[in-house]
Amino acid sequence: MSVRAGIIVTGTEVLSGQISDQNGPWVAARLLELGVDVAHVTICGDRPGDMTQQLRFLTGQGLDLIVTTGGLGPTADDLTVPTVAAFCGLEVIRDPEVEEHITQIIRRWRRFADDHQLSDALTAGIAKQALVPAGAAAIPPTGTAPGVAIPASPTHPAILILPGPPRELRAMWPAALAQPAVAGVLAGADDVVHETMRAYGLSEPDLAATLRRAGEEIGGYDTLELTTCMRGGEVEIDARFPRGAAAHYDALKTLLLQEHSGQIFSPDGATVDDLLARALTGRTIATAESCTGGLVAARLTDRPGSSAYVLGGVVSYSNDVKIRVLGVPADLIAELGAVSEPVAAAMADGARSVAGSDIAVSTTGIAGPGGQVPGKPVGTVCFGLAIDGRPTATVTRTFPGDRTMVRTLATSYALHLVLGALT
Amino acid sequence: MSVRAGIIVTGTEVLSGQISDQNGPWVAARLLELGVDVAHVTICGDRPGDMTQQLRFLTGQGLDLIVTTGGLGPTADDLTVPTVAAFCGLEVIRDPEVEEHITQIIRRWRRFADDHQLSDALTAGIAKQALVPAGAAAIPPTGTAPGVAIPASPTHPAILILPGPPRELRAMWPAALAQPAVAGVLAGADDVVHETMRAYGLSEPDLAATLRRAGEEIGGYDTLELTTCMRGGEVEIDARFPRGAAAHYDALKTLLLQEHSGQIFSPDGATVDDLLARALTGRTIATAESCTGGLVAARLTDRPGSSAYVLGGVVSYSNDVKIRVLGVPADLIAELGAVSEPVAAAMADGARSVAGSDIAVSTTGIAGPGGQVPGKPVGTVCFGLAIDGRPTATVTRTFPGDRTMVRTLATSYALHLVLGALT
Numbered sequence: 116m117s118v119r120a121g122i123i124v125t126g127t128e129v130l131s132g133q134i135s136d137q138n139g140p141w142v143a144a145r146l147l148e149l150g151v152d153v154a155h156v157t158i159c160g161d162r163p164g165d166m167t168q169q170l171r172f173l174t175g176q177g178l179d180l181i182v183t184t185g186g187l188g189p190t191a192d193d194l195t196v197p198t199v200a201a202f203c204g205l206e207v208i209r210d211p212e213v214e215e216h217i218t219q220i221i222r223r224w225r226r227f228a229d230d231h232q233l234s235d236a237l238t239a240g241i242a243k244q245a246l247v248p249a250g251a252a253a254i255p256p257t258g259t260a261p262g263v264a265i266p267a268s269p270t271h272p273a274i275l276i277l278p279g280p281p282r283e284l285r286a287m288w289p290a291a292l293a294q295p296a297v298a299g300v301l302a303g304a305d306d307v308v309h310e311t312m313r314a315y316g317l318s319e320p321d322l323a324a325t326l327r328r329a330g331e332e333i334g335g336y337d338t339l340e341l342t343t344c345m346r347g348g349e350v351e352i353d354a355r356f357p358r359g360a361a362a363h364y365d366a367l368k369t370l371l372l373q374e375h376s377g378q379i380f381s382p383d384g385a386t387v388d389d390l391l392a393r394a395l396t397g398r399t400i401a402t403a404e405s406c407t408g409g410l411v412a413a414r415l416t417d418r419p420g421s422s423a424y425v426l427g428g429v430v431s432y433s434n435d436v437k438i439r440v441l442g443v444p445a446d447l448i449a450e451l452g453a454v455s456e457p458v459a460a461a462m463a464d465g466a467r468s469v470a471g472s473d474i475a476v477s478t479t480g481i482a483g484p485g486g487q488v489p490g491k492p493v494g495t496v497c498f499g500l501a502i503d504g505r506p507t508a509t510v511t512r513t514f515p516g517d518r519t520m521v522r523t524l525a526t527s528y529a530l531h532l533v534l535g536a537l538t
Numbered sequence: 539m540s541v542r543a544g545i546i547v548t549g550t551e552v553l554s555g556q557i558s559d560q561n562g563p564w565v566a567a568r569l570l571e572l573g574v575d576v577a578h579v580t581i582c583g584d585r586p587g588d589m590t591q592q593l594r595f596l597t598g599q600g601l602d603l604i605v606t607t608g609g610l611g612p613t614a615d616d617l618t619v620p621t622v623a624a625f626c627g628l629e630v631i632r633d634p635e636v637e638e639h640i641t642q643i644i645r646r647w648r649r650f651a652d653d654h655q656l657s658d659a660l661t662a663g664i665a666k667q668a669l670v671p672a673g674a675a676a677i678p679p680t681g682t683a684p685g686v687a688i689p690a691s692p693t694h695p696a697i698l699i700l701p702g703p704p705r706e707l708r709a710m711w712p713a714a715l716a717q718p719a720v721a722g723v724l725a726g727a728d729d730v731v732h733e734t735m736r737a738y739g740l741s742e743p744d745l746a747a748t749l750r751r752a753g754e755e756i757g758g759y760d761t762l763e764l765t766t767c768m769r770g771g772e773v774e775i776d777a778r779f780p781r782g783a784a785a786h787y788d789a790l791k792t793l794l795l796q797e798h799s800g801q802i803f804s805p806d807g808a809t810v811d812d813l814l815a816r817a818l819t820g821r822t823i824a825t826a827e828s829c830t831g832g833l834v835a836a837r838l839t840d841r842p843g844s845s846a847y848v849l850g851g852v853v854s855y856s857n858d859v860k861i862r863v864l865g866v867p868a869d870l871i872a873e874l875g876a877v878s879e880p881v882a883a884a885m886a887d888g889a890r891s892v893a894g895s896d897i898a899v900s901t902t903g904i905a906g907p908g909g910q911v912p913g914k915p916v917g918t919v920c921f922g923l924a925i926d927g928r929p930t931a932t933v934t935r936t937f938p939g940d941r942t943m944v945r946t947l948a949t950s951y952a953l954h955l956v957l958g959a960l961t
Binding site: 127128129130131132133134135136137139140141142143144147153154155156157158159160162165168169172176190282323342343344346351353401402404407408409410411412413415416417419420421422425426427428429430431432433435436439440469470471483484485516517518519522 | 552553554556557558560562563564565566567576578579581583591592599613705765766767769774824825833835836839840848849850851854855856858862863892893907939940941
């Protein structure tokens with residue numbers, strides 16, 4: 116790719132590991148979609164010296180664009196604008212228009228009366244946030260902090276300064292791209308296509324073997340930049356390529372679908388959640404969860420509009436709730452244990468009947484670390500699937516990992532179980 | 539702090555934003571606990587040239603230790619060891635002991651018979667993973683990849699190479715710290731104390747005002763390195779300081795507790811989940827969730843051993859489930875709407891009676907983006923709290939943000955509501 120970018124993420128709470136950065140990955144993904152090659156992401160604390168070193172490093176890499184996130188707040192430790200300006204050798208100038216804009220936002224947010232006198236601290240904070248490097252453009256605030264776009268010069272690439280709160284940053288992105296300093300750089304980017312396939316139950320070695328074969332059989336395979344990523348039992352296969360290489364991608368897709376038709380559930384990147392929402396149109400679903408403790412219901416209701424098909428669920432953590440709410444026969448639990456396929460079936464049937472839904476899915480298992488019994492190690496999970504007009508189905512799986520991983524993998528499995536039965 | 543470190547996170551899937559990095563923040567937090575100052579974190583893709591540039595940059599910063607994560611797999615794009623070795627001017631040597639160790643692990647994992655002949659691809663992968671730079675120490679694998687510790691030289695700092703899978707990395711950490719090349723550097727670190735307080739419902743401006751006062755009133759306040767972080771409605775106040783400055787921290791803690799006693803629920807860093815688990819000892823709880831869709835139950839059951847006090851819950855997404863399973867009077871919903879305090883109360887009462895628990899908490903609200911009605915904007919959530927022997931309590935809150943944020947904030951609020959009532 117011909118246009119290269121770097122990202123500087125600022126914030127002591129990110130550098131120290133207190134919070135996990137959301138901005139670097141988001142900006143990187145957006146730039147890649149635009150055909151920009153992201154070479155480096157660097158994270159620094161709220162120390163101007165360290166940030167200057169990172170600016171120098173990225174500039175030395177011959178990049179076309181540097182994007183910074185964070186450090187635009189009103190307080191003294193928010194240092195991005197003066198630090199970048201000093202690095203670029205630019206004075207910072209108070210922009211009265213920006214200052215007025217921020218003042219109006221603050222007055223609205225805090226619901227001040229028109230004649231309310233702002234405190235000195237507030238006024239000073241606003242004045243600080245209205246500082247813009249000479250020759251740079253201010254991008255209207257989506258929170259209280261304006262962004263800044265600095266055109267490239269012989270000594271530094273174009274620099275785009277964005278706020279730290281992820282919602283503010285994302286809201287500002289379209290306006291940021293429209294800044295001449297940024298648009299000029301992006302105009303040189305390749306026309307890159309981004310495609311995704313998703314598979315479930317496909318092992319990494321099997322996928323690697325098919326990709327090796329693709330490398331041998333498909334001319335132009337090397338023009339496809341592939342990244343594969345395992346997550347929650349799924350494999351995501353990402354490809355980026357110049358538009359002209361689409362035929363090579365099609366050849367790869369054909370080969371993958373031919374070799375792994377049973378595993379690739381999404382040839383076009385739709386998530387299991389997307390596909391499930393589609394498959395549930397006109398039907399209703401309920402859940403009965405033991406080891407997943409509500410995660411399946413939470414995942415199903417994560418989507419706007421899910422109330423059209425999710426009726427509800429029962430988290431039957433105790434045996435008593437399984438028996439009394441879901442109608443699981445007490446004998447069944449006494450005889451076979453709560454983690455058994457007949458209990459999973461009875462839970463699914465019970466959920467369907469309690470909620471009055473067309474479909475119900477159930478989980479009962481041993482998430483660990485304790486609770487294992489002979490023949491049922493930690494990670495054992497039984498699933499039940501009740502669908503109107505079909506016999507109730509059950510299946511048992513053993514998942515690796517710790518409690519959180521077992522619960523996550525079991526939740527993902529439950530969704531795939533339902534999707535597989537409906538499509 | 540006298541010992542400074544940098545972290546290089548590798549992986550195209552991290553750089554491209556496909557997955558969010560867990561290793562950088564984890565290693566940074568561990569190093570800070572050990573009194574090491576983390577100055578820079580950098581992220582690069584699986585490209586040796588970019589990694590070499592980051593190694594050069596960090597070395598140029600005069601750091602004492604560089605930690606790398608990822609790129610230790612058996613495939614061709616896993617390049618960390620040869621890249622770091624070349625940067626250090628060290629040959630890589632096949633370590634037969636490491637090779638044998640990895641072979642045994644693979645045989646065990648794949649359940650190969652003793653006389654099973656390994657494939658060429660597998661043998662080649664193992665040989666690659668057994669390459670160790672001359673003069674460096676291999677750290678025994680916790681997955682299949684060994685770590686590597688390279689002692690400092692006049693041209694580079696000590697370098698610790700760790701695997702990418704978070705579970706492998708974390709499992710290897712104690713052995714990594716014990717490597718002479720690493721232990722020697724850490725021996726020079728300050729004796730730093732790390733303390734945390736947690737508050738709920740404390741606004742940032744109010745906290746900032748108290749911290750300003752602390753700066754004026756407490757001599758030695760500047761020796762405390764403070765980071766504050768908002769998350770899920772909570773404020774986490776982190777302090778790191780030399781052991782000798784403990785009295786200054788105590789003074790700060792006293793001031794904060796005096797000013798914000800109603801908000802600081804954890805003066806010693808225990809999480810709301812910790813405290814709730816403690817408060818629920820000897821009691822039982824159930825949930826009735828509408829807008830949070832199972833998140834409260836999932837959060838409560840996230841802890842090992844939670845089956846001692848979580849009996850279960852009902853996700854009553856539809857009105858019909860509210861009425862039929864929880865016994866909410868249909869008239870109440872018809873008259874006041876499902877998002878109302880009387881319905882929240884009836885849901886909590888119903889959950890307590892259905893599950894037979896001492897306590898039940900309920901949520902019913904408008905997570906958005908649709909669904910708002912006059913007087914009940916998106917973000918409105920009603921909570922009910924039923925406790926044996928007390929009148930059922932209700933409260934309504936309006937949370938900002940999108941669907942995910944409203945659900946997350948409402949879940950956090952529900953936990954604090956229960957904790958507040960029990961302590």
